[in-house]
Amino acid sequence: MLSAPVDAVPEGPGLVHEPKWDGVAAIAFSDTGGVYLQSRAGRNLTTYFPDSTRAIRSAIPPGVVLDGELIVWERGRTNFPQLQRRVTAGRALPRLARECPAHYVLFDLLADVGGEVILDLPLSERRTRLEQLLAGAPAQLTLTPQTDDMRQVTDWLLNWTVAAGIEGVVSKRLGGRYEPGRRGWSKFRTRIVTEAIVGGVTGSIRSPETVLLGRFDRRGRLRYTGRTHPLTTNQAAALAALLSPPRMPRPGAVAHPWPQPLPASWSGQQERPEPLPYAQVEPSVVAEIDADVAFEHQRWRHRVRYARARTDMSVYDVPLLLGEGEDPFGTRGG
Numbered sequence: 001m002l003s004a005p006v007d008a009v010p011e012g013p014g015l016v017h018e019p020k021w022d023g024v025a026a027i028a029f030s031d032t033g034g035v036y037l038q039s040r041a042g043r044n045l046t047t048y049f050p051d052s053t054r055a056i057r058s059a060i061p062p063g064v065v066l067d068g069e070l071i072v073w074e075r076g077r078t079n080f081p082q083l084q085r086r087v088t089a090g091r092a093l094p095r096l097a098r099e100c101p102a103h104y105v106l107f108d109l110l111a112d113v114g115g116e117v118i119l120d121l122p123l124s125e126r127r128t129r130l131e132q133l134l135a136g137a138p139a140q141l142t143l144t145p146q147t148d149d150m151r152q153v154t155d156w157l158l159n160w161t162v163a164a165g166i167e168g169v170v171s172k173r174l175g176g177r178y179e180p181g182r183r184g185w186s187k188f189r190t191r192i193v194t195e196a197i198v199g200g201v202t203g204s205i206r207s208p209e210t211v212l213l214g215r216f217d218r219r220g221r222l223r224y225t226g227r228t229h230p231l232t233t234n235q236a237a238a239l240a241a242l243l244s245p246p247r248m249p250r251p252g253a254v255a256h257p258w259p260q261p262l263p264a265s266w267s268g269q270q271e272r273p274e275p276l277p278y279a280q281v282e283p284s285v286v287a288e289i290d291a292d293v294a295f296e297h298q299r300w301r302h303r304v305r306y307a308r309a310r311t312d313m314s315v316y317d318v319p320l321l322l323g324e325g326e327d328p329f330g331t332r333g334g
Helices: 050-059 080-088 090-099 123-133 150-163 233-240
Strands: 002-005 015-020 024-031 034-039 065-074 102-112 141-143 168-173 183-189 191-203 208-216 222-227 286-292 305-309
Touching: 015 150, 015 183, 024 050, 024 102, 034 050, 050 090, 050 102, 050 141, 065 080, 080 090, 102 123, 150 168, 191 222, 191 233, 208 233, 208 286, 233 305
Parallel strands: 002 183, 102 141
Antiparallel strands: 015 168, 024 034, 024 065, 065 102, 168 183, 191 208, 191 286, 208 222, 286 305
């Protein structure tokens, strides 16, 4: 079952809320022959999470089907890159699993002991059965918190986002059935408003489609930090009036600090993992952006929303790109 994005956490009777974990959603099938982990897209994740499959095999009876999120904790905070390393670890996977063990945070039960399918039961009853099933389970199998108290939700959004690395809140109806493939839940992502420097655009300078963003590091180098969603017609026209090609460099200098095309590993494309051609621009325009909190390896993992150009700001007013573990946002709002 999937979640539809919303601009505010819904309130009302019969609603409960859970943290939105920054991990990999996975369905777990426990059978007499072993455990099978499957991603939401149907990919087999079993071999990448031997620690999780062992925990499930030791505590969960055959026939059970679970829904949850695979996460890795590092210094009390979720670490998504550690999950990604599992896929490319190869022979180092056993060592990685020992050093950075995964946890399976559970939020739903689809089939109970013996294979009893319970999709049509209300969430409240599925939750009760899940709680009973996890009694005495190892620490790697964790029941996600759930509340109907908006004060608790506010605490999660204000404090857990920074301290624990959650992405927001998922809201569900206690009386709702589990409907695979349907966006029957709601998800509210914690977002921040901040600034970045326009370093390039897809499309053309006169007709920009998306914006490639950067920030200066402490050495004064403009580093690539992310890409926006497509611009609206009005946004594209207003931004185009401010853009110009890179100035001719002085002898021995480069015209632009980023390669052309942008490497696929930079742009983070998943649907088309290829180098990204783009138009380089003089990095003199500041963009106000709306971003979520998934900021890793000094880049936003998801595309950000372009709001407007900040003609009242110099590029030297934009927050610096800080080191790993430091606050990257320079936030002005939640």
